[in-house]
Amino acid sequence: MAVIASVGALSLPISLCRSCNISSKKFQGVRGGFGVFAVFGEESSLEDKKSPWGTLFDVEDPRSKVPQCKGKFLDVYQALEVARYDIQYCDWRARQDLLTIMLLHEKVVEVLNPLAREYKSIGTMKKELAELQGELAQAHKQVHISEARVAAALDKLAYMEELVNDKLLEDSITTESNLASPSSSISIQSLDTVKRKLPRKSLDVSGPVQPYHLRLKNFWYPVAFSTDLKDDTMIPIDCFEEPWVLFRGKYGNPGCVQNTCAHRACPLHLGSVNEGRIQCPYHGWEYTTDGKCEKMPSTRLLNVKIRSLPCLEQEGMIWVWPGDDPPTATPPSLEPPSGFEIHAEIVMELPVEHGLLLDNLLDLAHAPFTHTSTFAKGWTVPSLVKFLTPASGLQGYWDPYPIDMEFRPPCMVLSTIGISKPGKLEGQSSKECATHLHQLHVCLPSSRKKTRLLYRMSLDFAPVLKRIPFMHYLWRHFAEQVLNEDLRLVIGQQERMINGANVWNWPVAYDKLGVRYRLWRDAVERGAKQLPFSKPM
Numbered sequence: 050m051a052v053i054a055s056v057g058a059l060s061l062p063i064s065l066c067r068s069c070n071i072s073s074k075k076f077q078g079v080r081g082g083f084g085v086f087a088v089f090g091e092e093s094s095l096e097d098k099k100s101p102w103g104t105l106f107d108v109e110d111p112r113s114k115v116p117q118c119k120g121k122f123l124d125v126y127q128a129l130e131v132a133r134y135d136i137q138y139c140d141w142r143a144r145q146d147l148l149t150i151m152l153l154h155e156k157v158v159e160v161l162n163p164l165a166r167e168y169k170s171i172g173t174m175k176k177e178l179a180e181l182q183g184e185l186a187q188a189h190k191q192v193h194i195s196e197a198r199v200a201a202a203l204d205k206l207a208y209m210e211e212l213v214n215d216k217l218l219e220d221s222i223t224t225e226s227n228l229a230s231p232s233s234s235i236s237i238q239s240l241d242t243v244k245r246k247l248p249r250k251s252l253d254v255s256g257p258v259q260p261y262h263l264r265l266k267n268f269w270y271p272v273a274f275s276t277d278l279k280d281d282t283m284i285p286i287d288c289f290e291e292p293w294v295l296f297r298g299k300y301g302n303p304g305c306v307q308n309t310c311a312h313r314a315c316p317l318h319l320g321s322v323n324e325g326r327i328q329c330p331y332h333g334w335e336y337t338t339d340g341k342c343e344k345m346p347s348t349r350l351l352n353v354k355i356r357s358l359p360c361l362e363q364e365g366m367i368w369v370w371p372g373d374d375p376p377t378a379t380p381p382s383l384e385p386p387s388g389f390e391i392h393a394e395i396v397m398e399l400p401v402e403h404g405l406l407l408d409n410l411l412d413l414a415h416a417p418f419t420h421t422s423t424f425a426k427g428w429t430v431p432s433l434v435k436f437l438t439p440a441s442g443l444q445g446y447w448d449p450y451p452i453d454m455e456f457r458p459p460c461m462v463l464s465t466i467g468i469s470k471p472g473k474l475e476g477q478s479s480k481e482c483a484t485h486l487h488q489l490h491v492c493l494p495s496s497r498k499k500t501r502l503l504y505r506m507s508l509d510f511a512p513v514l515k516r517i518p519f520m521h522y523l524w525r526h527f528a529e530q531v532l533n534e535d536l537r538l539v540i541g542q543q544e545r546m547i548n549g550a551n552v553w554n555w556p557v558a559y560d561k562l563g564v565r566y567r568l569w570r571d572a573v574e575r576g577a578k579q580l581p582f583s584k585p586m
Contacts, residue, residue: 111137136433143195150188157181252553252567255546258402258497261289262574267372268459269380271491271503274394275365278303283327285318287495288371293358294318295367296338299325304338305360305369311342311353365391366503381457385487385507386465392515393506393524397532401539403460403494405552406502407566409535410462410490411454413447414559419538423531434559443565443582451479456566458580459573462490484510498543504528 111134160177266289273284273295284295285308292308294317308317310329320330326343328335335344340357344350359370364384370376385391399406409415414434416425431449438445444455451467467482479485491503506524514520546552556564565582572580 109141111141130437133433133435139195139198140432142198143192146188146192146195150185150192153181153185153188157185252556252564253551254404254553254567255549255551257547260497261494263373264573264576265289265459265494265570267370267374269368269370269376270460270493271366271380271383272305272369272493272501273367274396274503274505275362275367276394277396278367281322283318283320283322285316286493286501287499288369288501289494290496291371292316293369294327295360296322296327297325298338302338303360303362303367305358305367306336306338306340307356309355310334311355365394381461383457383461383463383489383491383505385489385505386509388509389485389487389507390509390512390515391505391507393504393521393528395504395506395525395528397502397504397529398495399500399502399532399536400498401500401536401543402497403492403500404567404570405539405543405546406492406500407456407460407462408552408563409539410492411456411562411566412560413450413452413454416450420531420534423527423534436559436561438561438565443562443569445562446478451482453479454562456562456569458569460492460494462488462492464488484508502532 157178160174160181270288272286272288272293278284278295278297280297280301282296286293286295293305294308295303295305298304306317306327309315310317310331312329312334313331315329315331317327317329317336320328322328323335326335326337328344333344333346334342334353336342336355338357338360340355342351342353342355345353359376361368361380363380364382366383368380413436417428417430420426434450435448436445436454437448443457444453446453452464454462454464456462464487465479466486466488467479468484468486485508487507487509489503489505489507493501493503495501506528508514542550542552553560553564553567568581569583
């Protein structure tokens, strides 16, 4: 579907600023694309004066950060960034107008100061007050103009973000007819008309969870932490609705075999590990890490073998390849960034489908509404939440939160959070923060209604915490509290989805990373030769 723009519908309010030499941006409607011609100029700034109202007005003029796009035609993503900077400018301009009013009120107080009456005539004071009254009236008028500008800019930004979502979803949703390009002479009043002509797009994630596609299995999946798999222990797991069991072989190498004895279908994890072989608790049959039965007590040894999966150990994690295709050379790296130490590794079994859990983890806009008793307690609700990312990528950063985030196929979410102390956010980006928390979430698809979650938490500060006894119990308690806030919602989503509700009925701008995950997964299941948001092979 063509992405369409018009001159009047998308004119940006930065071009309407009082005493501003910024030329208006010219939009050209192009069938099959979206062009923006932007020209930025200069404006004299308000006199820098300290005020007693704290940091309310201590906001940087955003014009210095506006993309250098003079004389260029921009694609839809670049145009959206220009619009976002326009919103920031409107906010900054409104703050300056309010500051002007407050400073004028201060001058009124100075004029009416009893000490001033001793050396000023009544006529002089009347003249000064009349001048100030005129300036105040003009300033109040300017505030109302700024408010109207912000409202108009938000409406236009929402429209542009709708166009971006249309562009993202066009490969996964077909339409019966193409949309005619609107005339470039459409006025601002025609915005609603243009929007009504655009078909609303959504992802269709509804109904009972279908059996997992075989193509989704052709990836390396982390299934356990190395520290949990001792030489004499077994870890039973479900992966794509099949039971498996992990154990270490004769030389300490990990193995993964089906958790069902070939003899009488007894669960093998109820047995024990004997000299690098897993022993069935029913009749003592023993299997190696490749599934071959090497011992059958009380009977003649038969040529019996159970299924096994390619299994390896890398960077403190056990990985398996559940697919039929030959495995790729090595799994992706999930190590914390340089300078971080691992403080907690937690495994949980959760009663939700892994895609719904990934949708939740890839969304931060819900935090001030959902996590009001844990990490987001006391957070204010931003007027605009953005996830900024390259046009073709599965990673980026949240604004206004100092959090970097990435979806790493097939089921991992990595995030780095800038903090000043536990539970507090600071700075405009994670790089501006002094200390950081790094998180890894692995969502292994156990079954269509169950996820095995592996959570790893790392810090680049407070190494002494690792030496505090029983600290891992405290970390687990915190993690469970946060997850429980999410689970009650996601479980409710799952119930409604199974009954036919679409959990992706109306994606908006801050859903960008979740939408891209869904488009990536859909492309995998369709067998696309080139997966979206990845570099060409």
